[in-house]
Amino acid sequence: MMTKDELQARLRVAKLHQWLGLEVLEAGEAGITVKAAWRDEWIVNPARGYTHGGILATLVDVVADYALAVHLGGPAPTVDLRVDYHKAALQGDLTVKGRIVRRGGSFACCEAQVYDKDGELVASGRGTYAVPQK
Amino acid sequence: MMTKDELQARLRVAKLHQWLGLEVLEAGEAGITVKAAWRDEWIVNPARGYTHGGILATLVDVVADYALAVHLGGPAPTVDLRVDYHKAALQGDLTVKGRIVRRGGSFACCEAQVYDKDGELVASGRGTYAVPQK
C-alpha cells in the first residue's frame, strides 16, 4: 500500500491536480480524504459565487480513483463516471472522501463524496476504473 | 431561442468557461457545437500529455446544458451527470457537440460528445437538468 506521502507525490504529477490544489489529508485501507483549495476560476455564477459542477465531477473522479491507487500503486484509467449534485457549493475549499466499493480482477467500482467548508455534502458519485492487467 | 452571439455571451459569464476558452461554433434548434482551447493545466499525464477526464466531464456537462439553454434562455441546474471515456485525449483543442434527448416539464435529458483535434470521439455522456418552473 502507498503511504500518505507517496500518494501526495503521485497525485501531484498531474498538472490539473496542482491547479486544483489537492492535498492528501488521510490515506488508508478504508479510504482517503483529499482537500481542494478554492480558486476564483471555479466559479460558474459570479453573482452567487457557486462552484462549477465540472469541478465537483473532477474531484469525484480523482478521489475515487486514488482510493484505488493506494492499493494499486498508481491511478487506473476511468471507464465511466457518474455524479449526483446535492446542493450548490459556495465559495471555499472542498473536502473529498473516497473509497473502493468493490474491486474485481479487471475493473473496480469506487465512490467519492464532496463536502463544502461547512461540512455539507454538495456532490457524490461513482466511477468504474480499469484495473491494469499484469 | 437564443442566437449564437447571445449564447456565447451567456456562456462566458462563468469564469470556468473563460478558463476553458469556450467558443460557440454553432447554435441551433437541433443542437450546439462548442470549441475548448487547450491549456497546459489540463494535463493528467505529463509523459504522454493526456487531457484529464475531469475536463472532459466538465465539457460534457456544459455543452449538454447549453444545448438546453438555447431554448430556455439560460442554463439549468445539473441534477446528475454520466460520462463514458472512449479513448485518451491527446494535447489539442477539443470540439463538443450537444443536443437535447428529451425535454419534459420539470427536467430534461441532454447529451454531448467530445472530439479531439483529429475528429476522434474521446468521451460522451448525458446529464439530467432541472427545468426552471415559472
Added chain:
Amino acid sequence: MMTKDELQARLRVAKLHQWLGLEVLEAGEAGITVKAAWRDEWIVNPARGYTHGGILATLVDVVADYALAVHLGGPAPTVDLRVDYHKAALQGDLTVKGRIVRRGGSFACCEAQVYDKDGELVASGRGTYAVPQK
C-alpha cells in the same frame, strides 16, 4: 411516515412487485430492507443459474424509490437509474437495502444495495426521483 405494513400494501399494488415476491423486512427513517423471492424466470445463464442483471437493476430502482416513498406516502417517478454490478448473483432469494442520499424540493437521490443469500453484495446503484409538487 408510512408504517411497514402500509409500505408492504403499497408496494404490492404493482403487479411486477408481486411477481418479484417483494416483502418488506424493515422500514424506518434511515432506510428500508426488502426481500425478493427467487424465480426460475430470472435466470440469464441456465448452465450456471445466474440472475439476470435486469432483475438486479429493477430491485435497485424499486427499493431506492420506496426508501423515499416511506416519507412521501407513495413512490415517485424515476428520472434516471444507474447500477453497478459487483459479482454474479447465483440462484436464491435476494435482500435489498435502500436509503435516501439527499432529498431536495423537486428531486431526490436514493441508493440501494442488493445482497445474495450468503450476504454478498452483488449489485448496487442510485436513482434520481421526481418529488411530486403540491
Added chain:
Amino acid sequence: MMTKDELQARLRVAKLHQWLGLEVLEAGEAGITVKAAWRDEWIVNPARGYTHGGILATLVDVVADYALAVHLGGPAPTVDLRVDYHKAALQGDLTVKGRIVRRGGSFACCEAQVYDKDGELVASGRGTYAVPQK
C-alpha cells in the same frame, strides 16, 4: 458476425428473455432491433397500466449487450448500466434499438433506445460491458 437467426437462438437461452418474449427484428453491423411482447406482470400502476421502469432498464441492458454480442459471438458481462426515463410506457409491445458506441480491447460502451407501440421514445440508456479476454 452472428446472423439474425443465430442471435435469436442465443438470446432465447436466457429464461428471462423468453419471459420478455424477445424477438430479433434486425441484426447487422450497425446495430440490432428487438421486440418485447407485453405481459400483464410488467405493470407498475394498475390504474393506468404503465410499464415498470425495471422492465425498461432490463430491455436497455439486453439490447445494448446483444448489439455487441453480434460481433463477439455471445453476450458480455454488464459492468454498469444507466437508464433515462423519458415518458410513461403504456400497455403494449416495445421495440428496442441497440448499437455499439465504442468498443475497446477490454470494455465496450453500448446504448439502446426503447420505443412504445406508437413509436414514442420511452427510455434510453447505456451500459459498459466487459469484453472477454482471449
